Amino acid sequence: MSSSVAGTVSPTRQAMRRLRRDRSARVGLVVVALLIVIAAAAPLLVRLAGQDATTYHIDLLDPARGNAPRGAVGGASGSHWFGVEPLTGRDLFSIVVLGLRTSLFIAVVVTLITTVVGTLAGISAAYFGGWYDAVLSRLLDFLFGFPQLVFMIALGIIVPAGFPRWLLLILVLSFFGWAGLARLIRNQARSLVAREFVEAARSVGSSGWMVITRELLPNLLGPVLVIATLAIPGYIGAEAALSFLGVGVPPPTPSLGRSISDSIAWVYTGADPWFLLFPGAMLFLAVLGFTLLGDGVRDAFDVRLRRTN
């Protein structure tokens, strides 16, 4: 493609074009699209399979082997596509797809919250500067270096029993999550604030809010999109980790992390490794898909993000 043509195309279009040509990004996009469809249609898929995530099928378990599923591949069959859970005999396919739905829901909501809060905080810090920037930067440093997992576990003790756990999970992950994004956006925005067009907007009397929303934000959409996409796999992993530790989504809501944690005993005894492999593969696929897509988006928008500095 000649440069004269490329010169007339908007940077976003160019980025989209580069994204389409990136093979691993395409793989990521397909995986992500597939997972989103599965998660969105999970209740439908479960009904299609003629199963649900709560009914016990004791008859499919082998009491002689400590109630591990009968048959190969964790008891997989035409009616139970991923076999059944040991000990309870609940349908593993239902648990895995509904667990994926829980995971993606929490990760996407947290990403939306942290993106909005982090972008506003980062841009305003860069624009206003001075003591506001200094205080915010210290706060970000502090949140960043904090042993977050310890605090997330500890918070469980002050939350009333009636408070919905999934909401707590979203709040806690958001509380710590916006800091990383705010810091990256602040550094990106700082180089823009000194540019002529911002100066020009200011000199004709635009208010701070106008400059931020009309001048800075449109120029930062690329980096924001990149950081948000790269953040999603992190939140999927974090939600799974907390559920794995038993402080995440409580039963009976299916959760990949909790299923993996439940599978430890069956892995240790070697009785039913499939109980780990199905939810584990789903979790791996979700994180890998979003990471590939995020890397592709980053390369396409040509954004250099350095955690250091």
Place this chain on the structure above:
Amino acid sequence: MPDLVWFLIRRLFAALLVMLALSLAVYLIFYAIPADPAHLACGKPCTPDRLEQARHFMQLDQSTLQQYLNFLKGIFAGRTFGDGAAAVHCNAPCFGYSFPLARPVTTLIMDRLPITASIALGAAVLWLLIGVSLGVIAALNRGRLLDRLSVGVALIGVSTPSFLLGLLAILVFGFWLNMVPVNGYIPFTESPVDWAWHLVTPWIVLAILQAASYIRLTRSQMLEELNLDYITTARAKGAGEGRVVLIHGLRGVLVPVITLFGLDLGGLLGGAILTEKVFSMQGLGDLLISAVGQLDVAVVVGVTLFSAFLIILANLVVDIVHGVLDPRVSHG
């Protein structure tokens, strides 16, 4: 070097200030807990009289601010609950006293800390080694097989949750190949060899995951560094390629790597907590999680603050090393 001394003092002061602010915040948050620890301690039947007695003994009848000051004092001078024959002592540094477990929180932490610390330290050493050396190899073989392989390892590492990789390692190396022990912790003092042998899998698992970002960082930094003028000068003066890479190139890589390491310390503790659960070792994470279940506020606050202090101190060390290696930091 007076500049460096001032830098150290400034950093030390800032770290102390952060610890103070943090401990106050944590205290205010966690003493808003709905469940009353005295109520749990006083047993059944719990007459108002006995409840009041328990509250007084546990020093819960004082204001939150007064309790916080007692806590701070306890860290330096120790504390005593009650008086006479029934008195309970908590020696300095006292991070609180767990009445349900009838032991000082500091003792509880010290019992568990070696497990978590062993996992974290070993993994950190390993990941720095793997990360930097694979990153250098990738940079020197840019575009060739070794480079692609390193970048591939980095991608897998970024995409796999640590507990998942740990369980797979147990399944494959522990059960199918029967090569390594699958769980349990042997104290270093008991047998250093068994200690390392039981920790080898957790170390590798945690290290591979974290090494990923260090491979990426070292690779890009090294490529940048090798194109700089002073490297060309060194080459022109006849320095061997090995010397150029190891002495000159690596020096430029070290500073950003140390900065990144400072940012990852909090994550290192989190990773160690997840890993100890995967390998059924009862470390700090286990102590904390069961304390949350038992509504043992003293332990929850103690462990939270202790780990936060630990991270802040470790960050201070990283900052100092950084300042010594890169004079621009301390002069700025």
